[in-house]
Amino acid sequence: MSAIEIPHLRIKSFALRPRLFSGEQEGALGGPDLPIPRPGDRLAADVATTQFRNDAEGRLMIAALFEASNSSAIMRIVQPNRGGRSPGYAAVVDGNDQGGMTLALRGLQPGGTLTRGNFFSIVHGGQRYVHMIACPGQMLVPDTGRVALPIWPMLRFLTVDAEPAEFVAPMIEGKLLGFDKGASFVRAKTETLSFSIQERA
Structure with missing residues (x-):
């Protein structure tokens, strides 16, 4: 079953x-503590809306949330403070069986920039996985359109060559939480809504 897209309508916050x-x-006998990274780290988005009127916008949002409640939700990640020039629409994974915290990519726009803190999504097996660019400062895309990009968190799957990497319009996909009480109607309005989308893997 394909994920249900949640529209960006009257969104107050997207975190x-x-x-x-x-x-x-923990260090033994007062020794140093050691971090233990694991490949399951992932992201979630907490979303809150303003009040809807009882109109087409409100019905569209509520219908999408009801449908996603027993399926999967997908929603565009809005980054109002996004930095740098777009690396382009045609980026893909460059090579099979990659893992860890560096991702080889090709097909990026030469002269584009990859900026630390910007998010992107990889479409793997038909599902989106969100990652953050973790290079120091900005990385300029060379004429070859190929980069070895530091990312966070580490990859949670082994890559498949030529799978898309979405830098222009990244999406988060996963389980919808927080809509179990449904929507509350007051006169001709729908009360504010809040929900979360949690990546499953």
Whole structure:
């Protein structure tokens, strides 16, 4: 079953946060603590809306949330403080079986910039996985259109060559939470809504 897209209608806040499954090994007898990164770290988005009128916009939003409640939700990640020039629409994974915290990509726009803190999504097996660019400062895309990009968190799958990487309009996909009480109607209006989308893997 394909994921249900949640529209950006009357969104008051859209906050990405980490869901960490990494740990920390406490030092024995006062020794140093050691971080233990694990490949399950991923992201979630917490979303809140303003009040809807009882109109087409409100019905569209509520219908999407009802449909996604027993399926998967997908929503565009809006980055109003996004920095740098877009690296383009045609970026793809460059090579099979990549893992870890560096991703080889090709097909980027030469002269584009990859800026630390910007998010992008990889479409793997038909599902979106969100990652953040973790290079220091900005990385300029060379004439070849190929880069080895530091990312966060580490990859949660082994890559497949030529799978899309979405830098222009990244999406978060996963389980919808927080809509179990449905929508509340007051006179000709719908009360504000709040929900989360959590990546599953």
